[in-house]
Amino acid sequence: MVECLTNKKVLMKGNYAIANAAVLAGCQCYFGYPITPQSEIGEFMSGKMQELGRAYVSAESELAAINMTIGACSTGVKAMSSSSSCAVALMQEALSYATTDELPVVLVSVMRGGPGLGNIYPSQGDYTQAVKGGGNGDYRTIVLAPSTVQECADLTYKAFYLAQKYRNPTILLADGLLGQMMEPVEFKEYPYPEVDNSSWRLSGTKDHKARIIRSYGPLADDRCVFLEKLFDKYKKLEENETEWEEIGTEDADVVLVSFGSTSRNVKTAVKMCREKGIKAGFFRPITLFPFPNKRLKELSKTVKKFITVEVNMGQMVDDVRLAVNGVVPVELIHKGVGAPPDPEVIFKQIEELI
Amino acid sequence: MATQVFKIPNTIKKDAKFTFCPGCDHGVAVRLVAECLEELGVIDNTIAVCGIGCSVTIYDFIDMDALEAPHGRSVAEATGVKRAKPDKFVFTYSGDGDYASIGLAEGMHAALRGEKITSICINNTTYGMTGGQLGPTTMLGQVTTTSPTGRNIEYYGYPIKLAEHIALCDGTAFSARVSLDTVANIKKAKQAIKKAFEVQLKGLGYSFVEILSTCPTNWRMTPDKAHERVQNEMMQVFKPGIYKDVTVENV
Numbered sequence: 390m391v392e393c394l395t396n397k398k399v400l401m402k403g404n405y406a407i408a409n410a411a412v413l414a415g416c417q418c419y420f421g422y423p424i425t426p427q428s429e430i431g432e433f434m435s436g437k438m439q440e441l442g443r444a445y446v447s448a449e450s451e452l453a454a455i456n457m458t459i460g461a462c463s464t465g466v467k468a469m470s471s472s473s474s475c476a477v478a479l480m481q482e483a484l485s486y487a488t489t490d491e492l493p494v495v496l497v498s499v500m501r502g503g504p505g506l507g508n509i510y511p512s513q514g515d516y517t518q519a520v521k522g523g524g525n526g527d528y529r530t531i532v533l534a535p536s537t538v539q540e541c542a543d544l545t546y547k548a549f550y551l552a553q554k555y556r557n558p559t560i561l562l563a564d565g566l567l568g569q570m571m572e573p574v575e576f577k578e579y580p581y582p583e584v585d586n587s588s589w590r591l592s593g594t595k596d597h598k599a600r601i602i603r604s605y606g607p608l609a610d611d612r613c614v615f616l617e618k619l620f621d622k623y624k625k626l627e628e629n630e631t632e633w634e635e636i637g638t639e640d641a642d643v644v645l646v647s648f649g650s651t652s653r654n655v656k657t658a659v660k661m662c663r664e665k666g667i668k669a670g671f672f673r674p675i676t677l678f679p680f681p682n683k684r685l686k687e688l689s690k691t692v693k694k695f696i697t698v699e700v701n702m703g704q705m706v707d708d709v710r711l712a713v714n715g716v717v718p719v720e721l722i723h724k725g726v727g728a729p730p731d732p733e734v735i736f737k738q739i740e741e742l743i
Numbered sequence: 744m745a746t747q748v749f750k751i752p753n754t755i756k757k758d759a760k761f762t763f764c765p766g767c768d769h770g771v772a773v774r775l776v777a778e779c780l781e782e783l784g785v786i787d788n789t790i791a792v793c794g795i796g797c798s799v800t801i802y803d804f805i806d807m808d809a810l811e812a813p814h815g816r817s818v819a820e821a822t823g824v825k826r827a828k829p830d831k832f833v834f835t836y837s838g839d840g841d842y843a844s845i846g847l848a849e850g851m852h853a854a855l856r857g858e859k860i861t862s863i864c865i866n867n868t869t870y871g872m873t874g875g876q877l878g879p880t881t882m883l884g885q886v887t888t889t890s891p892t893g894r895n896i897e898y899y900g901y902p903i904k905l906a907e908h909i910a911l912c913d914g915t916a917f918s919a920r921v922s923l924d925t926v927a928n929i930k931k932a933k934q935a936i937k938k939a940f941e942v943q944l945k946g947l948g949y950s951f952v953e954i955l956s957t958c959p960t961n962w963r964m965t966p967d968k969a970h971e972r973v974q975n976e977m978m979q980v981f982k983p984g985i986y987k988d989v990t991v992e993n994v
Contacts, residue, residue, distance in 0.1 A: 417827060418823065418826055418827050420823065444826035444827060446822065446823075446826060446856070448819070448852075449848050449849065449852035450848060452815075452816065452819070452849075453816070453819040453822075453848070453849055453852065454819075456812060456813065456816040456819035456820045456823065456849075457819050457820065457822050457823035457826070458823060459810075459812075459820055459823060460792065460810065460812075460819065460820035460821060460822060460823020460824040460825075460826075460827070461823035461824065461826060461827035462823075462827075463790075463810045463820070463823075463824060464790070464824055464827045464828045464831070466827045466828070468823065468827060482813055483813060483816070486812075486813050490810075490811075591790045591808040591809075591810060591824070592790075592808065592828070592831070593786075593787050593788040593789055593790060593807075593808055593831060593832075594786065594787045594789075594806065594807060594808055595787045595788065599756075599802075599806045599807055599808055599809070600808050600809075601802045601808075601809045601810075601811070602809070602810045602811065603793075603802070603809075603810075603811035604811060605799065605811060
């Protein structure tokens with residue numbers, strides 16, 4: 390059992406770092422169902438939550454797990470679930486409900502190969518599932534994409550904070566590589582303020598009039614008003630919470646856009662470009678929703694070409710194209726599934742594309 | 744001097760408009776739940792989780808905190824509520840389409856885990872809100888919009904007997920089936936609901952009450968005829984009774 394250490398560097402798997410950070414973030418309830426490559430999260434939680442007198446339920450299905458999370462969140466406690474790809478697919482209905490319920494559900498999605506059962510290799514094939522949502526109706530989930538084990542911890546903290554602050558389901562989108570690899574990680578104290586939820590949480594009517602958390606909206610006009618309000622929230626998110634990393638974009642002719650574990654090799658490939666005199670820049674969206682549209686649009690004024698690098702058949706590339714809106718070409722380097730392509734392979738393909 | 748023999752429970756919202764069909768037993772069931780919550784003094788500590796279907800509107804009638812779950816997921820959400828706040832009184836209210844069909848796994852596993860929550864399930868042998876289709880409790884021979892020549896075993900299989908199944912789960916502390924066809928049976932139904940709630944308050948395990956109910960609109964019957972059907976057909980197959988009660992030996 391890994392301990393909840395703070396202010397000490399330890400070597401840890403990404404999955405354990407996520408679980409450990411969730412405990413330190415004050416997560417009171419974990420509900421899950423095993424699936425590779427994220428099962429360590431549930432394994433860690435089963436022991437730690439019990440030890441701390443918090444709740445852990447080995448749910449009968451992912452449907453149950455995510456709905457248990459909704460139930461716990463409705464009472465105002467921090468709660469989470471974790472899963473992977475084909476099983477996150479099962480949770481999409483509940484995520485749609487949770488956005489309408491405006492509940493701060495935190496879901497860790499550790500991507501594996503797809504579609505269907507696919508395989509247990511790393512993948513970024515659920516970018517669209519996470520960012521566009523696989524459930525019904527108009528809604529968005531906040532999506533945070535770590536690229537290191539340290540970020541797995543830091544962004545888990547942030548996922549709980551943003552979920553609470555905006556009362557919106559938040560997905561930590563990792564992948565099998567990040568989940569399984571070990572890196573040094575240091576756990577700080579949970580750095581965010583606690584968000585007051587006394588105005589909406591369910592607790593019985595002792596101190597408030599009856600509250601109903603529901604997604605049913607029988608009247609069309611009322612629903613229109615609700616949806617406008619929901620999307621105002623998403624505008625605020627884009628204005629205030631969009632996060633990305635960029636290196637060497639000031640004078641870049643070509644900017645490589647990549648997220649998550651894949652971005653690590655892309656960063657190295659960009660360095661190789663610079664060494665060979667190619668004016669390449671690096672751009673890594675950290676929030677996939679809200680997506681850094683504004684910054685990419687600005688960059689399109691000075692950059693001659695964008696290239697996205699993804700371990701899928703090309704999903705984020707669509708969003709980069711929307712952001713750039715045809716001003717400059719946006720190319721794609723991709724690999725269907727598995728570990729990210731080596732920096733040398735990426736470098737070679739960049740040379741071919743510019 | 745006149746004696747008051749009936750009053751609307753204080754837990755029923757004053758501005759509630761009756762929205763169930765004439766002759767539907769949901770109204771009686773909701774009132775019994777409201778009376779039990781009031782008499783046990785738990786209403787202001789209650790979080791209800793409502794299933795999808797006609798049953799969901801319970802939150803329009805009873806003055807309590809409520810969470811609306813996706814179809815079939817009310818027991819899972821109630822599990823989450825109770826695990827997060829073990830000191831709250833938590834119950835689900837749903838129909839047989841919600842509980843016995845799409846939500847059967849959630850109900851049975853909550854029973855197996857012995858979740859300290861109560862589930863009330865209305866069995867009216869059909870999917871009511873969607874217009875009377877064949878459901879998991881539709882009786883053999885019953886004509887519905889999706890069993891136009893009646894339910895036969897070869898084509899549709901058998902209906903489920905919920906109270907018996909839930910009683911078999913080791914974590915179940917109380918499981919009963921009741922009927923609302925007569926005043927005497929309504930009284931028994933209230934006793935069962937109250938017992939199920941008390942079992943939760945004592946922390947003994949999962950408690951479950953299946954309520955046989957009319958659906959005159961979808962059965963194409965008058966309220967009187969619908970109650971006759973409950974007596975003559977439903978109660979013959981879905982036998983009322985207490986199938987498990989850990990507070991009493993040898994049930």
